[in-house]
Every structure is written in structure tokens, then in C-alpha cells.
Amino acid sequence: MARFFINASDIQSGQVTLTGSNASHARVLRLKAGEQVLLCDGTGMEWICDVQDSGLDAVTLKVLEERKSTSEASVEVHIYMAFPKGDKLEHVIQKATELGATKIVAFPSARCVSRPDEKSLKKKLERWQKIAASAAEQSGRGIVPAVEVLPSYAKALEQASKTDLAILFYENEHATTLRMALESKSFHSVSLMTGPEGGLEEKEVDQASEAGLQVCTLGSRILRCETAPLCALSAVMYAAGEF
Amino acid sequence: MARFFINASDIQSGQVTLTGSNASHARVLRLKAGEQVLLCDGTGMEWICDVQDSGLDAVTLKVLEERKSTSEASVEVHIYMAFPKGDKLEHVIQKATELGATKIVAFPSARCVSRPDEKSLKKKLERWQKIAASAAEQSGRGIVPAVEVLPSYAKALEQASKTDLAILFYENEHATTLRMALESKSFHSVSLMTGPEGGLEEKEVDQASEAGLQVCTLGSRILRCETAPLCALSAVMYAAGEF
Numbered sequence: 001m002a003r004f005f006i007n008a009s010d011i012q013s014g015q016v017t018l019t020g021s022n023a024s025h026a027r028v029l030r031l032k033a034g035e036q037v038l039l040c041d042g043t044g045m046e047w048i049c050d051v052q053d054s055g056l057d058a059v060t061l062k063v064l065e066e067r068k069s070t071s072e073a074s075v076e077v078h079i080y081m082a083f084p085k086g087d088k089l090e091h092v093i094q095k096a097t098e099l100g101a102t103k104i105v106a107f108p109s110a111r112c113v114s115r116p117d118e119k120s121l122k123k124k125l126e127r128w129q130k131i132a133a134s135a136a137e138q139s140g141r142g143i144v145p146a147v148e149v150l151p152s153y154a155k156a157l158e159q160a161s162k163t164d165l166a167i168l169f170y171e172n173e174h175a176t177t178l179r180m181a182l183e184s185k186s187f188h189s190v191s192l193m194t195g196p197e198g199g200l201e202e203k204e205v206d207q208a209s210e211a212g213l214q215v216c217t218l219g220s221r222i223l224r225c226e227t228a229p230l231c232a233l234s235a236v237m238y239a240a241g242e243f
Numbered sequence: 244m245a246r247f248f249i250n251a252s253d254i255q256s257g258q259v260t261l262t263g264s265n266a267s268h269a270r271v272l273r274l275k276a277g278e279q280v281l282l283c284d285g286t287g288m289e290w291i292c293d294v295q296d297s298g299l300d301a302v303t304l305k306v307l308e309e310r311k312s313t314s315e316a317s318v319e320v321h322i323y324m325a326f327p328k329g330d331k332l333e334h335v336i337q338k339a340t341e342l343g344a345t346k347i348v349a350f351p352s353a354r355c356v357s358r359p360d361e362k363s364l365k366k367k368l369e370r371w372q373k374i375a376a377s378a379a380e381q382s383g384r385g386i387v388p389a390v391e392v393l394p395s396y397a398k399a400l401e402q403a404s405k406t407d408l409a410i411l412f413y414e415n416e417h418a419t420t421l422r423m424a425l426e427s428k429s430f431h432s433v434s435l436m437t438g439p440e441g442g443l444e445e446k447e448v449d450q451a452s453e454a455g456l457q458v459c460t461l462g463s464r465i466l467r468c469e470t471a472p473l474c475a476l477s478a479v480m481y482a483a484g485e486f
Binding site: 070071099217220223224239242 | 314316343381382383384420422459461462463466467470474478482484486
């Protein structure tokens with residue numbers, strides 16, 4: 001079933017009209033009267049509709065059923081990633097969205113080579129949010145994950161520590177596994193934090209411990225900075241019984 | 244500690260000389276006499292050495308200790324991926340190597356858009372093997388995963404079914420989870436098979452069942468063809484107690 005993100009307020013007396021990019025998308029799909037589509041509001045509600053009328057500029061739909069999205073995970077996972085080089089953050093935003101993350105947060109750390117300045121940041125954030133929205137649509141998410149940028153490592157630690165469980169992955173940690181952290185308490189929300197290409201400094205890891213994050217290993221192989229968060233996210237979703 | 248892949252036969256009376264690309268790499272790292280490096284033969288053995296002499300074209304090392312690689316997983320995971328479009332296979336080879344796969348096998352299936360012809364295949368295989376070798380070196384693997392290409396879907400099923408556990412992921416399977424499959428028997432080797440962009444045909448899924456593969460879900464979100472194998476591999480490594 002084709003999926004479209006809309007605002008809940010677009011639905012008036014059980015009718016919705018797709019316009020703009022949604023209408024273009026509908027045209028590409030050659031939707032015909034009588035076909036069913038799924039509308040999502042990006043906050044967890046969805047509507048099964050059927051196509052009433054399919055025009056060039058607008059497609060009119062009738063709501064058949066309203067329901068809570070069935071594709072959201074039972075656990076909220078927030079990805080905290082130090083600014084990586086090049087387009088790796090875009091890659092992680094796309095994949096983490098597919099894999100079910102609720103939020104993706106980028107922040108600077110001591111060894112970050114790439115630090116977008118404030119001027120370019122606004123444009124980049126818009127672009128990143130679009131990538132999340134498009135990946136959410138393609139993968140059938142019920143929400144669009146939020147993409148955020150924080151001004152400092154300290155702020156990232158402070159915010160990450162507010163979830164039920166907060167984990168920092170560090171390549172020099174060998175004793176505490178992700179499994180130990182996940183089994184240490186029950187949780188509904190978890191933050192997964194990873195460093196940049198050059199890794200985190202030892203004092204940054206100490207800072208994380210002091211802020212209440214658990215420092216864990218992701219195994220004996222060194223993962224690239226864009227691989228680590230997606231590996232951890234996949235494992236958390238598996239551990240949470242998602243598949 | 245810097246790592247280099249060598250042939251075990253390069254070691255003569257406890258001495259090794261790095262030449263060619265290894266020597267260039269050593270030069271980039273500015274290795275100095277007295278520093279320690281790790282040599283791997285790509286089949287699971289490794290040698291801790293110290294630098295005796297560091298010249299422009301060659302670096303001489305003395306073996307201090309021979310040991311079995313400590314970075315290989317306790318479980319052998321074989322990735323079976325239907326030919327994807329573009330450079331996605333290269334992406335999966337790099338990431339699956341980091342994540343600990345033992346073998347990566349590409350094969351054609353009914354809806355594959357991309358099918359390299361025999362002429363281009365030889366060159367591509369060489370390139371893919373180089374990507375695996377480079378990722379193995381960077382991530383600290385004890386072996387270089389084999390990259391293989393099979394001529395048919397039937398051959399892929401036949402070969403995959405020879406591991407202790409063989410799993411096919413299918414987006415229309417909702418009942419059987421990866422966890423159920425992994426907990427259904429003890430295993431040392433597992434094959435993880437995924438389809439191309441357009442998915443697998445229903446009759447291909449039936450064929451897989453008949454060949455003895457378990458058909459599983461990877462959750463309620465639709466994963467791209469390059470995300471699914473890496474998600475499954477991460478989860479299997481987690482389930483196997485790797486992190």
C-alpha cells in the first residue's frame with residue numbers, strides 16, 4: 001500500500017486532498033479510484049483511505065479507518081553521533097530511520113574534523129530532516145525521527161543521560177558489553193552514543209561515565225564511525241524483541 | 244598497534260620484511276625502530292613484531308609472539324545477497340567485513356536489475372576482494388572474508404543450506420522472527436540471505452523453504468536491500484554474545 005505523510009488537520013469530515021509533492025508522488029504511482037493508500041501524520045497515527053478521484057494536481061481520498069501506527073518499535077532509541085566527515089551523517093540518518101530510531105542527534109567532540117558553522121547548519125538541518133522524512137516514508141515508519149544538532153559534547157551527555165538507559169561505545173572498553181547494559185535494567189528509552197573518526201578522548205569517556213552513561217564495547221573489531229551506531233541500533237531492536 | 248596482512252611464508256627465522264604496499268603503508272605511519280606492529284596472515288594467525296629497521300622501500304620486523312587471532316567471532320556468518328544496483332554490494336562488503344562476516348556471496352534472483360556479465364565479473368570480483376581485504380585490515384580482522392559470486396539463485400540456496408542454520412529474510416513474513424530461528428537450534432555457522440531492491444518473488448521464497456532455509460522477518464519496517472543484511476548480521480553477532 002502506498003504511504004503519504006500528511007498533517008492530521010488536512011483531514012476534514014473524513015476526506016483528504018493530496019496536493020504538492022504528495023500529489024506528484026501519487027501521479028508517479030498512477031493511483032486510480034478505488035485503490036487503497038495509507039496516510040501517516042508522522043506522530044504515530046495512520047489512516048487507511050481509498051482513492052475517490054485522481055486528478056493531475058490533486059488526489060481526493062476518503063478515510064476508511066483510523067488507527068495507531070503498527071510499525072513503531074516498543075523501545076525509543078536515540079542515536080547520538082559525533083559529527084563525522086563527508087556525507088556519513090546523511091547515511092546514518094537514512095539507515096537509522098529505516099532501523100527504527102526515534103531521534104538522531106549530532107554533536108561536536110574533541111577529535112571531530114568536521115564542525116558545520118552556524119550559517120551552514122540551518123540549511124544542513126533542513127536537508128537532514130528531509131532525508132529522515134523520505135526514509136520514514138519508504139520504510140513505512142509511523143513517525144519521522146527528529147534530527148537535532150547540539151552545540152557541545154557536554155550538552156549531548158546531559159541530554160542523552162535523560163533516557164532510561166544511556167550507553168557510550170568506546171573501542172578501549174573490553175569488559176562491559178552492550179548486552180550487560182541492556183540487561184541491567186528495564187527501559188523504554190535508550191541513548192546510543194558514538195565518537196567521530198578519530199575516536200573519543202579518554203577524558204571524554206570519563207566525562208560520560210560521570211554524566212551517568214554506561215561505557216560499553218561493540219565487540220573486538222574496530223567499527224567505522226558510521227557503522228557503530230547502526231550496529232548498536234540493530235542489536236537493541238533485536239534485544240527488544242522487534243525481530 | 245598498526246596491522247599488516249602478510250603471507251605466513253614471508254616469515255623466515257623469526258624475521259619479516261614488509262615490502263610493496265605494506266612498506267608504503269608503514270612509511271605513512273612513520274614506523275620507527277622499537278615500535279610494535281601486528282602481522283596477520285588472513286587465515287586466523289597473527290604475530291606481534293617489533294620494528295628492527297625502517298627504510299624507504301622496506302621495513303624489517305622481528306617476531307616477538309605468535310598467536311591465534313583474538314578478533315574473530317565464535318560464529319561463522321555467511322552473507323548471501325542478491326545483486327543490488329549501483330555500488331551497494333561494495334558498501335555491504337565493507338560493512339559486513341567490519342561486522343565480522345566470514346563470507347559474502349552475491350547471486351542473481353528474478354527481480355535483480357543488475358547482473359554483471361562474465362566479462363566484467365572477473366574485474367569486479369578482484370575489486371570486491373580488495374575492499375574486503377582493506378576493511379579487514381582497518382577493522383582488525385584475523386581473516387579476510389571470501390567474496391564469491393554464484394551463477395543462479397538455486398546454487399545460492401544449495402550452498403547456503405549447508406551451514407548449520409540458513410535464514411532467508413522476507414518482508415511478507417510476519418510470524419517467524421530471527422530470534423525464533425536462532426533459538427531453534429545451536430549453531431556454529433549461519434547463512435543470512437536477502438533479496439534485491441524489488442524483493443523476492445513468492446515462488447523464490449517457497450523454493451528457499453524447500454531447500455531448508457527458514458523464512459524470517461526483520462521487523463515491521465521495510466529495510467533497503469543494503470540495510471537488511473547488515474542489520475541481520477549485527478543482530479546475529481549480538482545474539483552470539485560478541486558484544
